[in-house]
Structures are given as C-alpha cells and as structure tokens.
Amino acid sequence: MVMRPVPWQTGEICGPDSAKSLNKATQLxxxxxxxxxxxxxxxxxxxxxxxxxxxxxxxxxALSEAGKIPVVATGGAIxxxxxxxxxxxxxxxxxxxxxxxxxxxxxxxxxxxxxxLILVYGIPYYMQWTLLSAVMNFGTHLAKVTLGRYYQPxxxxxxxxxxxxxxxxxxxxxxxxxGGGK
Amino acid sequence: MHMKxxxxxxxxxxxxxxxxxxxxxxxxxxxxxxxxxxPMGPTPMPSPTGLRSWDHKLLTKYTPSYMPYCQVCCLCxxxxxxxxxxxxxxxxxxxxxxxxxxVLAAANIGNAAHLAHARHLVDHLIDEFGxxxxxxxxxxxxxxxxxxxxxxxTRPRTLEDASxxxxxxxxxxxxxxxxTHTGQEGSWLDFESKVLHVGMIDQVSMEIADLVQISxxxxxxxxxxxxxxxxxxxxxxxxxxxxxTIGHNIVPAASITDYITEKKLGAKVEVGGMCCTAWDIxxxxxxxxxxxxxxxxxxxxxxxxxxxxxxxxxxVRTDVVSEAQKVKAPxxxxxxxAVMGLPDRSDDAIDSIVDELVSGKIPGAYISxxxxxxxxxxxxxxxxxxxxxxxxxxPTKKQIQKMAQECKKCSECIRSCPNDQPVMEAVxxxxxxxxxxxxxxxxxxxxxxxxxxxxxxDYDLHSWMxxxxxxxxxxxxxxxxxxxxxxxxxxxxSVGQPIVFGEIPGVIAHVGCANYPGGGADIHEMAEExxxxxxxxxxxxxxxxxxxxxKDENGQSIYERRGGEFDAGCVxxxxxxxxxxxxxxxxxxxxxxxxxxxxRANYAEIADYIHNRVGAVGISxxxxxxxxxxxxxxxxxxxVPVIVxxxxxxxxxxxxxxxxxxxxxxxxxxxxxxxxxxxxxxxxLFYAAETVxxxxxxxxxxxxxxxxTSRGRSIKLSHYIDIHENSYGFFPEDVWNYIRRESDIPIxxxxxxxxxxxxxxxxxxxxxxxxLLKELxxxxxx
Numbered sequence: 001m002v003m004r005p006v007p008w009q010t011g012e013i014c015g016p017d018s019a020k021s022l023n024k025a026t027q028l029x030x031x032x033x034x035x036x037x038x039x040x041x042x043x044x045x046x047x048x049x050x051x052x053x054x055x056x057x058x059x060x061x062a063l064s065e066a067g068k069i070p071v072v073a074t075g076g077a078i079x080x081x082x083x084x085x086x087x088x089x090x091x092x093x094x095x096x097x098x099x100x101x102x103x104x105x106x107x108x109x110x111x112x113x114x115x116x117l118i119l120v121y122g123i124p125y126y127m128q129w130t131l132l133s134a135v136m137n138f139g140t141h142l143a144k145v146t147l148g149r150y151y152q153p154x155x156x157x158x159x160x161x162x163x164x165x166x167x168x169x170x171x172x173x174x175x176x177x178x179g180g181g182k
Numbered sequence: 183m184h185m186k187x188x189x190x191x192x193x194x195x196x197x198x199x200x201x202x203x204x205x206x207x208x209x210x211x212x213x214x215x216x217x218x219x220x221p222m223g224p225t226p227m228p229s230p231t232g233l234r235s236w237d238h239k240l241l242t243k244y245t246p247s248y249m250p251y252c253q254v255c256c257l258c259x260x261x262x263x264x265x266x267x268x269x270x271x272x273x274x275x276x277x278x279x280x281x282x283x284x285v286l287a288a289a290n291i292g293n294a295a296h297l298a299h300a301r302h303l304v305d306h307l308i309d310e311f312g313x314x315x316x317x318x319x320x321x322x323x324x325x326x327x328x329x330x331x332x333x334x335x336t337r338p339r340t341l342e343d344a345s346x347x348x349x350x351x352x353x354x355x356x357x358x359x360x361x362t363h364t365g366q367e368g369s370w371l372d373f374e375s376k377v378l379h380v381g382m383i384d385q386v387s388m389e390i391a392d393l394v395q396i397s398x399x400x401x402x403x404x405x406x407x408x409x410x411x412x413x414x415x416x417x418x419x420x421x422x423x424x425x426x427t428i429g430h431n432i433v434p435a436a437s438i439t440d441y442i443t444e445k446k447l448g449a450k451v452e453v454g455g456m457c458c459t460a461w462d463i464x465x466x467x468x469x470x471x472x473x474x475x476x477x478x479x480x481x482x483x484x485x486x487x488x489x490x491x492x493x494x495x496x497x498v499r500t501d502v503v504s505e506a507q508k509v510k511a512p513x514x515x516x517x518x519x520a521v522m523g524l525p526d527r528s529d530d531a532i533d534s535i536v537d538e539l540v541s542g543k544i545p546g547a548y549i550s551x552x553x554x555x556x557x558x559x560x561x562x563x564x565x566x567x568x569x570x571x572x573x574x575x576x577p578t579k580k581q582i583q584k585m586a587q588e589c590k591k592c593s594e595c596i597r598s599c600p601n602d603q604p605v606m607e608a609v610x611x612x613x614x615x616x617x618x619x620x621x622x623x624x625x626x627x628x629x630x631x632x633x634x635x636x637x638x639x640d641y642d643l644h645s646w647m648x649x650x651x652x653x654x655x656x657x658x659x660x661x662x663x664x665x666x667x668x669x670x671x672x673x674x675x676s677v678g679q680p681i682v683f684g685e686i687p688g689v690i691a692h693v694g695c696a697n698y699p700g701g702g703a704d705i706h707e708m709a710e711e712x713x714x715x716x717x718x719x720x721x722x723x724x725x726x727x728x729x730x731x732x733k734d735e736n737g738q739s740i741y742e743r744r745g746g747e748f749d750a751g752c753v754x755x756x757x758x759x760x761x762x763x764x765x766x767x768x769x770x771x772x773x774x775x776x777x778x779x780x781x782r783a784n785y786a787e788i789a790d791y792i793h794n795r796v797g798a799v800g801i802s803x804x805x806x807x808x809x810x811x812x813x814x815x816x817x818x819x820x821x822v823p824v825i826v827x828x829x830x831x832x833x834x835x836x837x838x839x840x841x842x843x844x845x846x847x848x849x850x851x852x853x854x855x856x857x858x859x860x861x862x863x864x865x866x867l868f869y870a871a872e873t874v875x876x877x878x879x880x881x882x883x884x885x886x887x888x889x890x891t892s893r894g895r896s897i898k899l900s901h902y903i904d905i906h907e908n909s910y911g912f913f914p915e916d917v918w919n920y921i922r923r924e925s926d927i928p929i930x931x932x933x934x935x936x937x938x939x940x941x942x943x944x945x946x947x948x949x950x951x952x953x954l955l956k957e958l959x960x961x962x963x964x
Contacts, residue, residue: 010597010636015253016264044873075872076879079911091910093880095831095870099247099838124699125602127872130249130831137250137266137277 005160008150019158025173035117044075046122066180121148223784226335237375244837244867282373292812293384300391313342320403322670335783381815389763401465408666413472414658423567426488432462434516441556458758475696475724477629486575512539513546598636620650662730663741665757673748678776684894688885694802702728716750793821797885837867851950875909888952892925
C-alpha cells in the first residue's frame with residue numbers, strides 16, 4: 001500500500017502545485033479557525049462506505065451537525081441523507097459545483113455563502129480530481145480539504161493514501177476537533 | 183452560391199501532344215443542382231468564422247467551465263510552461279485558452295478520423311462503382327443527407343458529389359487544426375467556436391461516410407425492421423474457423439464476408455466484429471456476428487477463439503499484434519492509418535502471404551489491397567483452426583490460485599484501474615480458491631489491462647478475470663438489431679408535432695464508446711427507463727451493442743421486445759459511429775417537414791429551431807475517444823445537450839448554464855420581437871453525470887424546451903418529478919420555475935406545485951415563439 005502523498009490513480013499527475021499531506025487532525029486547526037463559511041461536499045461513493053458503526057454518510061451528518069457545516073450531496077447521494085432522516089443536505093451535480101465554486105460571490109446551495117472552505121469526499125477519484133482542478137485554478141478564494149482516504153493533489157490538504165485504520169481514526173479526531181464525536 | 187458547371191473525364195490511356203497518360207482522371211468544378219428549387223440559404227459551406235455569431239450565442243448561454251487536466255503546456259519548445267494560477271505561457275496563452283485549445287485539438291483529431299474514413303470509402307467506392315453512382319438513403323427519405331444540405335447547401339446525389347463535399351470538409355479541418363498551432367488563436371471563446379465548427383464538419387463527414395456505404399454495399403436503407411443479428415462472445419461457433427474484425431471501416435471486412443459467400447464457406451468459417459466494424463458487417467451480411475463493444479477486444483483475443491484477427495481503423499488496441507501472438511493468431515492490418523508495424527505484403531500473391539502467416543514466419547501482414555484480404559484471412563483461418571482448437575491459452579483456476587500466492591499486496595493494480603476496482607482483494611480471494619470477487623471485477627472491467635502493466639509480478643490479471651467469469655462469457659448470447667440507417671420522412675411526419683409540442687417527451691440517443699464506469703448494463707438500464715416512459719430511444723456504436731446485452735425475464739433483449747421505428751417507446755439502432763448524423767438528421771428534418779423551414783445552407787435558423795423546440799438529448803455514457811468529442815461538438819452546435827459518464831469529466835470542460843441567471847434564458851418572441859424570460863431549458867449543453875441516477879434526472883430535465891405546449895410541459899415535468907423522486911428521494915425544488923401558466927402543472931401534483939409556486943412568488947409568463955436570432959422576428963425585429 002502506498003503511504004505517500006502521490007496521486008492514488010497513478011496517471012493522474014498534475015502540475016507544479018500539489019496538496020500538503022494531512023496526517024493529523026491538528027494540521028487543520030488553522031484552516032478551520034480561519035474559515036467562517038465552510039461547505040461539506042459528499043459524493044455518491046460515500047454511500048455504504050464503512051466508518052465506525054455506520055458509513056461515510058453518517059460521518060457527514062455528524063460533521064455537519066458538530067461544526068454547523070452545510071452539506072451538499074452529489075450524484076444522488078442526497079437520497080441516503082434523506083433516508084437517514086437528515087434534512088439539511090442539498091443536492092447538486094459535481095460538475096455544477098465545479099462551475100459555481102469558481103464564482104467568488106456564489107451564495108452556496110443553502111444561500112449561506114459565499115463559502116471560503118470546501119471539505120470534499122466521496123466523488124469518484126478522477127471526477128473529484130477534475131472538480132478540484134477547477135477550484136485550484138479558478139476558485140482561488142477557496143481553501144480545499146479532501147477527507148477521502150486517497151491523495152488528491154489539487155487540494156490544499158489531503159490524506160496521503162492513508163492506511164484504512166489510521167484514516168478512520170484521523171477522521172474521528174477531525175470530528176472531535178470541530179466539536180463532535182464522543 | 184454560384185454553382186459552376188462540372189466536368190469529369192477518365193481514361194485508361196490518353197494520347198495528347200504532351201505525351202501519353204495512363205489512368206488519367208480529370209475533375210473540374212462543383213456540384214450542379216439546377217433542379218433544386220429551394221433557395222440558397224445564408225451560409226453555404228461556412229468558413230471557420232461563418233457561424234461565429236451563432237456560436238457566441240450558445241457559448242454565452244453555456245459558458246465553458248474549465249477543469250484543467252494538466253497545468254502545463256508542452257506543445258512547443260518554449261515550454262514546458264507553467265500556466266497555473268493566472269500565469270501565461272511564453273506564447274502568451276493563459277490557462278482557459280490552453281484548455282480550449284486542447285479541446286479543439288481533440289475535436290480535430292476526432293474529425294480527422296471520421297473524415298479520413300469517409301475519404302477512403304468514397305475513393306474506394308468510386309474505383310469500384312464509378313463516380314456517377316447514385317446515392318440512395320432509402321425509401322421515404324426524400325430529404326436525404328439533411329446535414330450536408332444544411333451545411334453545404336448542396337445535395338449529394340452521386341459518389342462524385344460526396345467527394346466534392348469531402349473536399350470542403352478537408353479544407354475546414356485544415357483551418358481548425360492550424361488554429362491550434364502556437365501563436366494562432368488566443369481567445370478561449372474563439373477556440374470554442376472552432377470546436378463547434380469542426381463538430382459540424384464532423385457531422386457532414388460522417389453523414390457522407392454512411393450515405394456512400396448504405397448506397398453501395400447492400401446495407402438496410404432507413405429500415406425500421408433491420409435484421410436482428412447474433413451478438414455476444416457465447417454466440418461464436420467454435421466448430422467453425424473464426425475471423426475477428428476490429429475497427430470501423432467496412433471495406434476489408436466486406437471483402438471477407440463476400441469471399442466466404444462466393445466460395446460457399448459459410449458452414450466452415452464465421453466472421454465476428456467488434457466496435458463499429460461489427461455493426462457494418464452485419465448491416466451488409468446479417469449472418470456475421472457482433473461479438474461486443476471495443477472494450478471486449480482483449481478478452482476475446484486472449485481467449486484464443488479468434489483464428490485470425492483483422493484490424494482496420496480507429497479504436498483498435500495498439501498492442502493487438504503482441505496480444506494475438508500470445509495466442510498464435512495471425513493479424514492482418516488493412517489501413518494505412520493503423521499498419522501496426524507489420525510487413526507490407528500488399529503486392530504479394532495470396533498463397534504466398536497465406537503460407538507465411540500459417541507457418542508463423544511473420545506474426546501478421548499489412549495488406550492494403552482489400553480484394554486480397556478476404557481470401558487471405560479466410561484461407562489462413564481455415565488452415566490454422568484445427569491446430570489452434572487443441573491449444574489452451576488461459577491458465578486453469580488451480581494455476582491462478584497458485585500464482586496468486588505470490589501477490590505482493592502493493593495495490594498497484596487498484597491504483598492503475600480507471601474504475602478503482604478491488605483487483606488486489608480479488609487476487610487475494612483467489613489465493614483461497616474463491617474466484618467470485620475476480621468475476622465481479624470482470625463485470626465492471628473495461629478491458630484496458632492497465633492492472634497488468636502495473637503488476638510487479640507480471641500477472642495476466644485480465645485473463646484471470648476472464649477465467650473467473652468463463653460462465654458469464656459463455657452466457658453472452660443476445661439478439662441485437664443491426665443499424666437501420668436514416669429515419670424516414672414519413673416517420674418524422676407522424677412524430678414531428680408531438681415532439682415539438684412536447685407530447686412525446688423526448689428523443690434520447692445513446693451513442694459512443696464503452697469506457698463505462700460500472701459495466702455496460704447501465705446503458706440498458708437508462709434506455710429502458712426512458713423507453714418505458716415512451717421517449718424515443720436511438721442508439722449507435724458501442725453503446726448500441728451494450729444496450730442489447732441484457733436479457734429480460736423472457737430472455738429477450740431490448741431490441742427484441744421494442745420496435746425499431748422512430749416512435750414513442752421504440753429503441754432503434756441507426757448503426758455505427760458514422761451513422762450518428764442520422765440522429766442529427768432526424769432533428770433537422772423535423773424543422774423541415776413539420777415547420778417547413780428551409781434547410782439549404784440555413785444552419786443558424788435550423789439550429790435555433792432544434793435548440794428551442796426539439797427535446798433531444800445525447801448520452802455517451804462511456805465516452806472515451808476524441809471521436810466522441812467531435813461527435814458531441816456536432817450536437818452542441820445544433821443546440822442539442824449531451825450527457826457523458828463520470829469519465830467524461832476528463833474532457834476538461836463542461837458547457838453549463840446557471841438556472842438562476844434570468845438573462846441567459848431570455849429569448850425573442852418571434853411574433854412580437856419582445857424579449858421574454860423562459861425557464862432554463864435545456865439547462866446545460868455538456869454535462870458529466872456522476873451516477874446513472876444523476877444522468878436519468880438530468881436527461882429528463884434537459885428534454886424541457888421553451889416551445890413546449892402546456893400539455894407537453896406537463897408531461898415532461900411529470901417524468902422529471904417522478905425520476906427525481908425515485909433517484910434522489912425528494913420532490914424537486916425547481917419545478918415552479920418551469921411553470922409558465924397554471925395549465926403547465928401536472929394535474930396529479932397540483933397541490934404540491936402550487937404550494938411551491940406560492941413560496942417562490944411565482945408569476946405567470948407568456949409562452950413565446952422562441953428564438954435566439956433577432957433576424958427571425960417577424961418584420962426583422964426592428
């Protein structure tokens with residue numbers, strides 16, 4: 001298993017810029033402190049992806065509630081949020097988001113923006129890669145953190161293809177960090 | 183446009199004062215069409231800037247959203263140039279310009295492939311049948327070649343006319359290709375306009391290619407009852423010698439089926455195709471078989487069942503020779519575009535080539551003389567078959583289990599898989615004799631074999647998957663309807679009005695390649711979802727094959743249980759990649775037949791008509807190639823939205839609208855000249871969907887058009903709401919925005935929608951006679 005901050009899909013190399021390796025929850029302290037209006041983006045792969053006693057949709061709900069972070073679901077992941085009784089999520093296509101996130105004045109899917117930070121996971125790796133490329137190049141007003149296990153070079157912070165156990169642990173630390181968890 | 187008189191002179195030998203000329207052929211002038219009373223429109227054979235203002239209307243409404251696939255430019259020796267942030271390259275180009283430039287390069291490559299294919303066909307068929315051979319699209323197609331009429335202002339009636347139209351296409355491709363050179367075009371907007379231009383040229387090139395082959399090679403002619411043919415790996419008869427043909431160009435494959443027919447060898451040899459050659463050989467000879475889409479190449483070659491592999495052009499695996507060598511199958515390459523490193527045996531005697539191939543002295547041969555290909559391929563297949571049938575090419579499960587013990591657990595197979603399939607976990611399961619996980623991977627595999635290249639143990643992982651899924655391969659036995667060609671004018675007459683008024687909720691075309699994110703069954707699922715809702719479903723290319731590779735509870739494919747007419751609830755396959763213009767042509771013919779608009783060189787008006795009235799959506803779920811890019815661009819210029827699968831995001835830019843920006847959705851009311859705000863329909867022009875669920879919701883939404891009647895709008899909204907609720911689990915929040923008058927509201931959902939309208943302070947709107955073109959306002963819009 002690769003444990004380095006290199007693109008998870010080997011061909012998806014980018015250009016001169018690449019994300020910093022996220023190994024500990026505390027590394028995000030400054031990002032969270034600085035951000036006033038974060039947005040959590042959750043893709044279809046999060047549905048059924050195990051985490052703790054639930055899945056990565058449950059994690060999104062917990063993170064959203066703990067940090068008062070609005071959620072936007074892509075690719076139909078909204079259905080899983082609704083089925084779990086979470087009404088706060090909105091739905092948008094990943095490509096629509098990639099477009100809107102380039103606009104500094106976009107009020108966001110809940111009208112609570114403009115956002116200054118995006119937290120992303122669950123979109124198929126290569127599609128998340130392209131979404132983040134749009135943001136990195138044309139949405140420079142946004143800080144970008146990916147919470148998926150695999151390294152996304154176009155983020156500011158990304159897990160470095162982390163071992164599964166360690167990744168889950170760090171996710172829980174992040175949740176605690178924003179006021180949730182145990 | 184003034185049409186000059188033409189002259190054509192051909193002689194085997196001509197003695198003149200200048201000397202003796204052998205094989206002399208002289209051609210002067212352009213197409214003369216004195217009998218056509220339709221007046222010439224404003225844009226015959228437009229230059230790259232001839233329709234720029236139309237393009238700008240589209241590109242203002244659907245602004246490109248770039249997602250750079252690479253932050254550097256390495257196209258010239260100034261570079262590499264870092265274009266990240268707001269940097270510019272040494273030539274002055276910025277990131278958006280560079281992305282648009284690469285999109286144009288891709289569209290040019292795609293068009294070059296279709297155009298060169300068309301040129302080869304036309305030249306070959308002129309040699310075979312003569313330049314004056316009539317072009318016939320089929321019964322009930324008075325408006326034959328609608329795309330060529332629309333773009334060039336001419337009617338191709340003979341092979342020679344087709345050649346002249348290709349001259350025009352070739353000149354345009356040279357211009358748009360040259361625009362990608364360093365120091366040419368600089369604006370993303372103009373790069374994008376040229377993308378649309380070359381897309382339009384691509385539609386003409388493909389239309390000519392299909393028209394000439396339909397006219398001369400015995401294909402179904404606009405036939406809704408084109409034959410059902412055998413399809414799937416399990417359909418191939420191993421008691422016969424098998425010739426596998428791969429690619430897109432019918433000419434060499436036709437030489438094979440013709441030879442087999444002529445020599446009455448059908449009981450001993452059979453021909454199966456992959457990719458578009460599969461469709462075109464079955465259009466010519468329904469006893470041939472469609473083995474599978476492009477991504478089945480490797481699994482079938484590796485199986486060793488093909489005794490000879492014949493490749494023509496486009497989408498052929500470039501390692502075909504080394505792969506075929508592993509199973510001792512000779513390869514015959516036939517196209518000057520894809521010689522594959524093989525020795526040229528074009529001028530050798532047939533028996534001498536056969537001897538060399540059968541003996542294994544050479545791994546394959548390049549044979550440009552198509553007349554020889556049929557005899558060589560058949561003779562070789564018959565000669566090598568008895569010996570090859572005794573050979574085993576795949577490892578046994580036991581051998582795989584043993585080899586799998588050495589897996590290094592490095593994950594490189596997963597990292598190299600485009601679909602992130604759990605290949606390593608499947609290998610680890612195989613260590614214990616559990617082959618089900620490998621079988622699951624096979625079902626989602628696109629056959630690229632990148633996992634093998636990455637494996638440090640050099641495992642033949644793709645072969646292992648095929649072994650694990652042996653039963654699935656054998657069960658691949660389907661009936662698919664071969665390509666019918668054009669849509670008849672009479673069919674358009676009966677559905678034109680319900681389509682334009684919205685009562686047939688949409689025309690959905692599944693086209694393109696097989697780079698599926700989760701297996702080919704998705705195509706069937708999407709097609710069936712909308713066919714059962716009485717949309718018209720059109721298919722072509724590899725998508726047409728995959729649509730037919732699912733059986734219902736009665737063992738029938740979608741083509742067996744649904745009609746092949748251009749009508750509500752039917753599923754019709756037009757044919758191969760080059761048949762795609764029949765889909766565009768149907769939309770164009772709606773404008774001509776139902777609305778009586780002039781087609782001749784009248785591109786902007788017809789595109790405006792289609793964009794505002796015809797609820798058509800193209801879906802290329804497995805879009806992979808540059809050809810798919812140019813095909814999509816041809817639909818964009820007609821204002822037809824295209825949805826691709828998640829891998830399509832790698833085309834690096836979408837064409838997206840923003841629903842909340844009212845100004846973008848403002849049209850002229852052609853009756854009054856007033857500017858009228860409409861609902862955002864179609865909301866996007868190019869869109870990559872993450873999942874089938876998202877694609878279905880978006881498909882239903884993109885069928886909405888400003889011109890829908892209240893009844894039509896209500897029907898379309900009912901489907902949109904139903905699919906949205908099923909897929910997303912909630913009532914869509916934007917329905918109120920699509921209600922212009924209360925009569926638009928689907929009656930069974932009235933309370934819910936009225937509440938939503940109230941909440942959003944809805945106001946009644948007029949239903950305009952919509953147009954983006956001021957000149958189409960009655961009285962000229964003054």
